[in-house]
Each structure stands twice: as C-alpha cells, then as structure tokens.
Amino acid sequence: MSYFLEENDFEVFNYIQQELDRQNTHLEMIASENFTFPSVMEAMGSILTNKYAEGYPYKRYYGGCEFVDKIEELAINRAKKLFGCEFANVQPHSGSQANGAVYSALLKPYDKILGMDLSHGGHLTHGAKVSITGQMYQSFSYGVELDGWINYDKVEEIAKVVKPNILVCGFSAYSRVLDFKRLSEIAKNVGAILMADIAHVAGLVVAGEYPNPFPYADIVTTTTHKTLRGPRGGLILTNNEEYAKKIDKAVFPGMQGGPLMHVIAGKAVGFMENLKPTWKEYAKAVKLNAKTLAEVLMQRGYKVVSDGTDNHLVLLSLLDKEFSGKDADLALGNAGITVNKNAVPGEIRSPFVTSGVRIGSPALSARGFKEKEFVIVANKIADVLDDIKNTQKQVLIKSELKELAIKFPIYTKAIF
Template sequence: MIENELERQTTHLEMIASENFTSPAVMQAMGSVFTNKYAEGYPYKRYYSGCEFADQVEQLAIDRVCKIFGCSFANVQPHSGSQANGAVYAALLQAGDKILGMDLSHGGHLTHGAKPNFSGKNYNSFTYGVELDGRINYDRVADIASIVKPKIIVCGASAYAREIDFKRFKEIADSVGAILFADIAHIAGLVAAGEHMSPFSYADVVTSTTHKTLRGPRGGIIMTNNEDIAKKINSAIFPGIQGGPLINVIAAKAVAFGEILKPQWKEYAKQIKANAETLARVLIARGFELVSGGTDNHLVLLSFINKDFSGKDADRALENTGITVNKNIVPGETRSPFITSGIRIGSPALTTCGMKEKEFEFIGNKIADILSDINNTQLQIQIKAELKELAQKFVVYSKSTY
C-alpha cells in the first residue's frame, strides 16, 4: 500500500491546498529512532530519563521556529493544528466563553467555532464571514464584535484566497477587550518569507500546522511574544491535552525549519503565489467563477453555485484525470457539505516539484477543459495521459530516493 501511494503521488498532480511534499530529510527524521522515545514534559524538565538528545532536538526546533517568525516563545509539541488550537482555548478560556471566528462555509476552519466541533460545543461561538465579493468586510466584523463582545477573536482561514489584515483585526479585538488569536496554518510559509503580512506584531497568540506551506511533517505549533500566555500554553498542551510528545515528528519539524531558514525559501514562497495567480488568471479567462475574483496567496476557490454540477462532481472528474483537489463549501452554499458547490485548488505541492507559470497555465487550461465538458470520459482519459507525462517530469522522489 505504501508503494501504491508513492506511485499515486508521482503520477498525479497534487493540488490540494493543504498538502505538500516534504524533503527526504524530513521523512528520514520522522522515521528515525526517536520514534521509540517517550519524553513527557519539556526540554530539561522531563518525567523520563534518557531524554538528553530529545531535549536537544526539541530545543533546536523551538529556536529555529522563533527565528523564522521573530517570536519569543514557541511550543512545538502539538500533534496537529487542531490540537494546537484546542490548547489555546484551554489555556485562555473557560467553558462557555465567547469565541468569534470565521464561518466554516465562508472559508473558516472547524476549530474556529463550528458547531459540530469541540470549539463550538465547549464554547459559545459566533461567526463573521465574507461579503458578496468574497472578501472579509472588517467594518462588519467590528460591528459583530461590538455586539457579541467575545473573549477571543480568531482570524485565519482554510479556504480564503485574500490577504488577511491582522492589524485591522487587532484594532477590532482591542475595541472590545478581546484576545486576538491568529491561525496561520495555511499561510505560514508565505508569512515566513515575507510574502504575507505577519501577525506577530498584532496577535496575542499564533498557531500553525507544520505541513501545508511550511512543507514539514504533519503537526502543529503555537507561538507568542507573551511570557504569561506561553506558560499557560505549555500547561495546556502537557499535561492538559497531550501526553508524550512525538519526538520523531519534532525532529522532522526541526529539519523543516532549518530548510525554511535557507535563502531559497523566499523564492519558493514567491513562486507559490505566482503559480496560484497564473492558475486564477487562466480559470477566469475560461469563464469560471472564483470566490473573491482571484487570489493573494496559495489557493483559488472555484464556485459552481450557478452550474448544474457540484463540487463533488468536479472533484471526481479531476481525480479521473489525475488532478487531486478537494470539494469545498463556498459562500452562499446551497448543497450539503458532502456534495458542496465548489472546489479548492492550491499551488504549494506542485511548486515544490519545480513547476512554474508555464506549467500552471497548461494545467489551468486542462482543468477548464475538463470542467467545461464534465461528463466526457473520453476527454478525461486523453487528458490523464498528458498530465501523467507532465507529473513524471517533476517528481520530488523516486523509488530509489524514497
């Protein structure tokens, strides 16, 4: 099954916005002997002996991520972005406190207060969204905040193609005495390169995943410049919601952070945006509707609300041709979350493969061809052969390197 997955990744075009290809070095660290080590606690304050090298690895990861983002404190133990967000709430809120976050159907994340999620069950959650132009109206957010008076405001998204104004969010939070919490899971790699506004001058606490645009192992991180918040966060992670940290994953995080600190990272992040912009331009020219009319970051969100096919239909048709995307809820959604009226497409993984504007223009036109004749299986077969040939020219790892 692992061999089959390697084959899939090297013959398909990976365009899920939240996925990326790690370096072989990151995978080597994940598969290292650190997978055998229990290390409950924090560096130099463990509950187990034999942690001297685990301490060094975790401290290295902390030091590197603080250098990347220019922050003072970091916790690199969260197993995922969701657990990182859960720890922030556990550290700073009481059950029933008010959260104001982005509506899931408008591009937010489950952990930003969605009712089926723990964040919407344990806390009193309220939402803001986007306007008809697909963009956040910050004045409207301020109006909602003034009425709700939340304890914490969450800014960040999982399907929002425009730059987030953290400075404006800080002004809104200050106006109602709320804590500002920025979840930069999707845009962290761009923030690291200076290709997106940084939240660190404005937010009280920041979380991220370590995969997506950071191109590391699957996991989470929590960062802050506030020492008191840092202490509360550490207690919330351990012993609050997690036991032993995954030292092998933390080692892989440290490797990934080392890669981000290299000069080449800025060029990579610029290319992510350039490729997404090219994709958006092609799709718009071919007559497709993009939520917000374009992109400022690594993703585009297509809406099929006015089409006679769904996001699920589009997802399946593209998968049939070897393009991997994900169906996605869009603003004004009329279909169920299992069907949806949109798809989300991202550029990070194929940018890692070495693809540039030329390739993204070609792929964008192929996506448009498929969606313009979505039930044409013969066309899908023909395009699949073309795209497989393209994918195999840009593989990150072969069987020998793997």
C-alpha cells in the first residue's frame, strides 16, 4: 500500500500543487500572512500528529508522553527566552483561542473589556459585537483619529468612564508603534489588567525592531505565524505567577482538550529560527520594505493612513477615490498581487466593501525582496489603481510580476 498523497488522493495533491504554483508566482502581500520555514512544515507533518497529550509536560492524562513532554518544554523555554518573560503557554490552537483563554481565566461573564474598535484596526477578539468576546462580556472600544493615530488622552477618558476589567491593546490594521508605557498607566489608573495582543508585530518585537510590551503589559498574547514565520497557532506570556496558573487551567481543560503536539513542535522549531542572529536582518528588512512601499505609494498620489508606517503594514485609504477597497482588492488580485480590503478612519462603506486596502511586507521579505523590488511592486500597485478598470493592463502586469516572482522562489517543491 502506498502512503504517498499523490497516489492516494490525487485531487487534494493536485490542489496543493496549484497552491504551490500560486504562492511562487503571485506576490503575497496580505499583512497577516507569511511563508513558514520548511523545517517547521517538516515538524508539523511528522508522526507527532499521532500523539494525544492532554495536560502539561510531566503532568499528562495519557501515557507515552516522555518525548512530547521534552518538545513542549523546549517550545516553552524558547518562547520565554525570546520575549524575556517568566511564563509561556504554547498550547493555544490560535491567537483567538489564546485571547479567549485569557478572558476565561481572569474575567467573569459580563465583566468589561475595552479594546480597539474593529473598524479602526482592532481584532474580532478585542470585544467586537459579532465575536463571542463581545457577547459574553460587556465590551467597549476606543479608536483612532481621522489622521490614523491613537489619541491616548481619549483612551484614558473612555477608560475612566468604562472602568474595564481588562484593557486590550493590539491591532490587525494599525501601522504605528503602541505606547505600552502610557497604556499601562491608563490601565493602572482604572484598576484594569493590561493585555497586549502583539499577533501582528511579534516577529519585530523579538528582533528589537518594535517595543517589547514587557514589563508594561500584565499579559501578552500572540500568534506564532504572521511576522514570526512559525506555524499557525497561539501563545500566551506573562510574568505574573497567579495569572499563569489561572491561564494554564483556562487553556486546559477550560478551552481545549488535547494539544496539537505536531504544531507545538513546529512552534519550537520556529522559535529557534527567531533566536538566530539572522532573524534581526529579516525583521529590519520587513520594516524598511514597508516604509519603502508607503513612500512610493504616497509619491504616486495615494493616501496612506497616518502618512507612513512603523511596522510591517501599510493601510491605504481610498476615500478620495471613486472605487472601493473591494474594487482595489479584486483588481490587484487580477494583476497577481494579493492584498485584502480593509476599513479605514472615516469609513463610509460597509465592512464587505470598505474604502481601503491593507498591504504587508513580511511574506515578500521572506522571499528575499529588498527595497529595489518593493519600489517596483509599489509602482505596479499604483499603475493598477490608476487605471483600475483596465483588465488588459492587469493581465500584462501579472505577467511582468510573475517574471519577478520566480526569481525569488520560496519553496521548490511541496513538502508532505
């Protein structure tokens, strides 16, 4: 009997091959996506997927965990070293579940959450009404000004009125540095726990290219993919022993059963990559490339929210254009550039249409794109948007960008 996917299920194998071709020939510029390391995929595709390991290292409810205990211990210790903290839980299946576990550990139903508004760049799990975090708890929000910057005085005003149990800072579409010190002061003044969700910038944080929320944040959550380039998953960090014990219980048995040991192995491998000196070079490139992207787009007459970026993403406002974020998303996709439509400050359209697009530099930076290539790409983005209904131009640009893309292959073959 064959154990190879190509022979056992050619339909799935064929779609994977097509996706491999798409990733190699298109320009991936969704800010929350990245290309993980082959070694991470090797760990995730290993026999560890066979092993149940409910509980924590050396305190399991299943036998035969002597080796996966050591792997999870490695992941924990590497995470603590990376972020400079005393406690790490590497078991959450996603960033959303990590956030949910923190709330479950430290809040009662109908306690108060204050987080960034979803339409202003926050995340669903920061109390959005469509999320369980906005239904199980009383959720309130702060946002950005029309210039795209957070006004911390206003955040403080809202916090004094709301008196939240948890103040959440973090984002999915904010291009500037968060003032963790100021946010910590605001939280302390109203008796709130400060939780920093750094899912988008964690890879920059560990490289010293973005401020570390410790020691200001009480709890830090993140995903392990995005700018970290690890496997899809979540992570919870803290220096507070009391919170740590409650979080462990909230993750298991509160939120999850068996941890995904193959993913935890992938996290350990990814963290090792993040600890290498070369990681700092990558993080610097991510920031420099995003800055280059923003500068060229502004030179071409496009409005960049907050007039620039301090991290890995650029939020392009199309409020002054006749076309929408959805229109731009589709046109750029036809030209081989993958982005996502996104709400912007002063939004006038629905969340399904929007007046902006979010563009990121991590994935192309992982392929080896430098400033020179980002100047080319930024100009091609502007070329598409300048003549957004010209489908023939989109086809031509797609062909031109494919020639550029294949010079920077990310994977030479699918890994099974």
